[in-house]
Amino acid sequence: MTATAVDAETVRGLVRDLLTAHDPKTTERSAFLHARFDAGLAWVHFPVGLGGLDAPRALQSIVDAELKAAGAPDNNPRRIGIGLGMAAPTVLRFGTQEQRERFLRPLWTGEEVWCQLFSEPGAGSDLAALGTRAVRDGDDWVVTGQKVWTSGAHAARFAILVTRTDPDVPKHQGMTYFICDMHAPGVEVRPLRQITGEAEFNEVYLTEVRIPDAHRLGEVGEGWKVAQTTLMNERVAIGGMEIPREGGLIAPVAQTWRDRPELRTPELHDRLLKLWVEGETLRLVGTRLRQQLAAGAPGPEGSVAKLAFSELNQAVSGLEIELMGEEGLTYDDWTMRRPEKVDFAGRGPGYRYLRAKGNSIEGGTSEVLRNIIAERVLGLPSEPRVDKDVAWKDLPR
Template sequence: MTPSPTTTPDAELVEATARRVVAEHPPTSTPLPELMGAWYDAGLTWVHFPVGLGGLEASRALQPLANRVMREAGGPEPRTVNTIGYGIVAGTIRRYADREFAARRLRPLATGEEKWCQLFSEPGAGSDLAGLATRAVRDGDGWRVNGQKVWNSLAHLSRWAILLARTDPDVPKHKGLTYFVVDMQSPGITVRPLRQITGRAAFNEVFLDDVFIPDSQRFGEVGEGWIVANSTLGDERTSLGDRVAARGSGVIADALALWAAHPERHDPVLRDRLVRLWVRAETQRLTGDRARVAASKGVAGAESAIIKLLNSELAQAVYEFCLELLGPEGTLIDTYSLDAPDDESGPTAIQRKYLRSRATTLEGGTSEIMRNVIGERFLKLPQELRADKGIAWKDIPR
């Protein structure tokens, strides 16, 4: 039974609700949209969300408990059903959309029937996101958008996107941005895949040519898109770092399994490296617990940037260790094509994960940007010199 909005669910109630859902909808035999729809209706998709919008108004710290019940019953890790939708978009919808819009969009997002992508970065605006050039101009009861986005994961599969565009070039770059939701089936949108180092094409470049977006699909006030975007980026950092649920799981599990499979390659130096990596992984896991607690009290703070930084650099260190342990075998890969298996499968999965890990210190904000965020916003260190500070975007040399 779903609790009333005045009830604060505890761990026992969340677990009991999750067990009831998987008993009534066995994950191994229930179609995924039906299973995740029942999960959403029971308030287990985001337990900290409002009742009726996929939540129970519980503590966010209880989400791993519900997800564990799903996994143990043979179901998916819920966030993998719609990675960007769950971890990046849903929180922004909850904070900035009216209830009617949220109710229409959150359930199909949760079931995976409507995938989402993020249209933020551009060829000339990645780390300096506020320098983006995509323009949105008023047109009656909506906006006309023209520009190009890049590094857009899953855009080729998505029905909806979150979009940051420039609505006022006459003010400093951070003040002239507005945040929109765009239907990826709108006329004027072209999606082109980009081949990754792994051979696959999971992200894309997106061209917007005179795309119309109704003003009802604007989040926040005109010109305040940077504020909305920062809440989204905080969720993204938390999502990228919040992927280790148990001791010894995550990327370190690959290193431990590979070590166990190759006793003939053991030596004291590699053993010492593995122990140090395990300690880093455990530190990351504990920091992730702190991040979840902080996020349960509001928008993610310093912990989200810290855990994202730790997670991305640990992944690279772990797979570098794995390739060294494999020796010459680490240079082999089974196939290099757009039809290559996902990173989690195949006879050369470790090699693919090594290649994929090269992106972890770039996606969701580079490690350099994460260090700036931590230093400037949370440690209150002096800001880096910015030559374009206070200058209208149109007057910044490009």
């Protein structure tokens, strides 16, 4: 089945067949998800046999809407967002056929949760400066180093990992990308307690962790190229997510405004209107971004959406605190939780205000994103980089 042979009616027919053979009311959740994947209705734009139909990406919305209307279970996408939004497109583009067949199905069904081992204490915004070493030893690589800010590492089965394999060449050229088994000997996960009191982030120590060469993604030394695919998809996943009108963090603020007229002031009214319009603009930008994705891989435009998402969340959560007055100053949820996903909607305004501060760091700092937008979207001259042609081992640290 080719992309040109698949249209909306074909997809609807496949959905009907799935629902007939696997009634969501009587079919166990995991069995339904497996059947959906095998029917090519997981990612319709993926190849046949890997959860897809080789169909236009735009047809996915038809699948999702019809299955939701039928009461079918989903794969809890927020819990496995890193796998869906970052690992899967990277494995699809750079993985071998064996890697695709091994990892994509349990990734999509949520049986195997993924995390991202990229940032390091000395290599966050400048990811290419990373120093986690991978040394070849026969059919394996021996990896030693430290990663930080790793969301969900405590619940992850696998990780996408970028390492340094050649310190004698410039930093962007000596990196190699792997799939890391988070249960392998030598992998240690430690919680990082955040400003909210909980620890969804972690630092991960890798001590002589053996990774088979069969778990390498891309060629040796092409880790930066592979990582760019991951990062572009990450920013789209964060900033281009599908939300309803008046969705996201603007929703609880607007509801409080309607329910609590005694909290209103003209100044807060003007700010709420401005942010509501910005939220609607961002929603439409996300729609346009997803339409662009239907025509190919994500580009630097995803950085625009992610930057706008971060700044809007912080402004809206700040307005919510002010709107609540004295109530907004209370926050008593300092429990040391280990959540597997961020839950803005299920928590109070204090949590939303504190957690939104991290939006301008995760998925690429706002400063880095502004540089990407300036250079790759607006075509402005790049900043001088004196370390571009210097071997990594000779860089000051």
